[in-house]
Amino acid sequence: MKIDIDFDKCCGAGQCVLVAPDVFDQRDEDGIVVLLEENPAAEQYENVRQAAAVCPAAAIRVEE
Numbered sequence: 001m002k003i004d005i006d007f008d009k010c011c012g013a014g015q016c017v018l019v020a021p022d023v024f025d026q027r028d029e030d031g032i033v034v035l036l037e038e039n040p041a042a043e044q045y046e047n048v049r050q051a052a053a054v055c056p057a058a059a060i061r062v063e064e
């Protein structure tokens with residue numbers, strides 16, 4: 001699995017961090033997403049898919 005973030009779309013909603021805190025974080029200054037793991041471990045896949053699904057800006061793209 002590979003994760004692509006469209007940082008221009010991210011509105012700092014933080015939903016991804018709530019769902020997958022081992023993979024996503026947010027910048028302190030503006031809340032824009034920080035990708036901690038571009039190639040997450042298999043046990044994170046479900047959380048990552050869910051994060052992509054709940055992102056209100058559709059900023060998270062997942063390649064399986």
Ligand code: SF4
Pocket residue numbers: 009010011012013014015016017024026031032033054055056057058059060
């Ligand atoms: S859920 Fe989407 S919009 Fe919100 S911080 Fe994560 S990537 Fe950005």
